[in-house]
Amino acid sequence: MPDFDWTLPARDYRDPALYERERQEIFAKNWMLFTWGERLKQPGDYVTGTLAGYPVFAMRDDAGQIRAFHNVCRHRGAQLLSEPHGTCGKLVVCPYHSWSYRRDGRLNKAVDFGSDAVFDPDAWSLYAIDAEEWRGLVFLRLKRGGPGLVEWLGPIHDMAADYPLENQHYFMSKDRDCEVDWKTYGENYLECYHCRTMHPGLCEAMDIDAYRIDTYGPERFFHLHAPKREGGLTRGLYFYRFPFLMLNLYDWGSSIATIEPLGPGRIRHINWYFFTDVSPEKADENRKSAEWSAQIVTEDLDIITGVQRNLNAGIYERGPLSPKYEYAVKSFQDMVREELAPRGPVQRVAAE
Incomplete structure (x- = not known):
């Protein structure tokens, strides 16, 4: 039997302990x-x-900078903000005991604490996380420090320039x-490999015979491309940046997607x-374009939900990867292995 690479x-794909490491x-x-960024136009948004x-x-803070924090009060762990979005006043006030914080995260006041204790505003500031904006998209990083966002995006930054x-302006979402x-x-x-079987609409729009994925292992991203067929739309640029950022860019619009992991074997596709x-x-035309894209995702989710069910069942163990079609899958799996490789003690992402 040939010496295949294996899944x-x-x-x-189901182990809770591995998920915690991930x-x-x-x-x-x-x-x-x-x-x-359009959702964070003014200070306090x-x-x-x-x-x-x-x-x-x-x-958005008073200086116009985007800041991000764990949504937890330093006093007794209450959730500070409960609405999906909105605008607060000058202070973020805890709904539980009214501790308040400035827009830069520093403690403003521990209300009526009832003792001589003095809380250092910096030491008792909110648990901050990294936040940066790139071309109207807001990214966060839970563990502070490391490459800036443009450096993390790598060649994508210049290729998409x-x-x-x-x-471009937000039109609609589809989350599942x-x-x-x-x-x-x-x-x-x-x-x-699955496109001809699973995606007839995609195959009508693109020359699947010329489809290829360029892998960039050290930079942790993939460039996906195929020529459009006659009558297709405009040029496009398609990226997957590990672990789960997907950018599909056109002159007339963009499909921006990501994954929110919910647990082992569970995600929210955004x-x-x-x-x-x-x-x-343009609303009808835009909606048809978005729904066409969403249909391709639906086709994928329908089949891979069954894949995950079988991964969970305990009969299938692993399978061979096609060197012709699944070399990018191998590269993706190598990235998983490399990022999970031991690097010393595990560090927590939130302060104790």
């Missing part, structure tokens, strides 16, 4: 797409959410909770659609 073992060693250490199980929020992201591991989804995204022209006159 990861099935247990790696949470600390992969998710927390990489930049993760969180929201878009905020967006809440969850990253790899950690409740967090991002806010002439696509008009800043001139799925019984699928984040690795199961990533591996499916990074091969077109997809935003932006268009240069979001006028009412």
Whole structure:
């Protein structure tokens, strides 16, 4: 039998202990797409959410900088902000005991504490996480320090330079909770072996025979491309940045997607659609374009939900990878292995 490369073992897609390692060693250490800048226009504007199980929020501060914090009060652990988005006053006030924090995260006041204790505003500031904005997209990183966002994006930054992201506006979202591991989804995204079987609409629009994926191991990203067929739309640029950022860029709009891991074998697939022209006159055309894209995701999720079910069942252990079509899957799996390689003691991402 030929000496194939093999998939990861099935247990790696369902093991809670491995998932906790991924949470600390992969998710927390990489930049993760969180929201878009138009939602944070003015000082005090905020967006809440969850990253790899950690409740967090991002806010525009008084100087116009985007800051991000764990959504937890330093007093008794209450959730500070409960709405998906909004605007707070000058202070973030805990709804439990009214401790308050400035927009830069520093403690403002421990209300009526009832003793002579003095709390250092810096020592008792909110648990901060890294936040940066790139061309209208807001990224967060749970573990502070490391490469800046542009450095992390690597060649993507320059390759996407002439696509008009800043001139595109949010149109709609399609988010789905799925019984699928984040690795199961990533591996499916990074091969077109299944395209002729699963994606007739995609095959009509693109020359699948010329489809290829360029892998960039050290930079942790993949460049996916195929020529459009006659009558297709415009040029496009398609990226997958490990562990789960997906950028599909066009002159007229963008499909921006990411994964929120919910646990071993569980994800939320998040997809935003932006268009240069979001006028009412273009609404029907834009919606058809977004729904066409969403249908391809639906086709993928339908099949890989069954894949995950079998990975969980305990019969299938591993399978061979096609050197012709699944070389990017192998590269993705190598990235998983490398980022989980021991590097000394595990460090927590939140202060004690």
